[in-house]
Amino acid sequence: MMPSANVSQFCEEPKPGDLIQIFRIGYEHWAIYVGDGYVIHLTSPSEIPWVRSSITFSVLSSRAVVKRELLRDVVGGCCYKVNNLLDNRYRPRPVNQIIYSAKQMVGQEMEYSLLHKNCEHFVTNLRYGEPNSRQVQDAVVTAGIAGAGLAAMGLIGTMFLRNKRQKQ
Secondary structure (H helix, E strand, O other): OOOOOOOOOOOOOOOOOOOEEEEEHHHHHHHEEEEEEEEHHHOOOOOOHHHEEEEEEHHHHOOOEEEEEEHHHHHOOOOOEEEOOOOOOOOOHHHHHHHHHHHOOOEEEEEEEEEOOOHHHHHHHHOOOOOOOOHHHHHHHHHHHHHHHHHHHHHHHHHHHHHHHHHH
């Protein structure tokens, strides 16, 4: 559930290695906190901040770059929180390894895929050694449920029409 209001907020103060979930309109952006107010994240190569974080970039681009930026600049006016969402499923890597790996990637251009190599996959791989995107999984489940619902409605409609023809 998205926090209310359009104000930056933390449920708790981030610690190095923490995952930061940023609530954008229609999707979430993810970064990893590396200390001193900075995060490292996978984003558009564009230097224009609003283009860099837009959903259009996420859908249309196949390339992204790893950047180290101030958390407040990445968040802009959006809501965000610390969300180490998979700590109950995977053991986090040691913080010094997370930070070292993240810093080594800064400046690298990488392949980007909304479904397989997005910003959430990037940061969960850094923290856990396993790329994972709950928002993609949730979207796939939702699409599957919607598809099953449409298929069921089509089947009911077909049965109804067949029954109607048989009565005529």
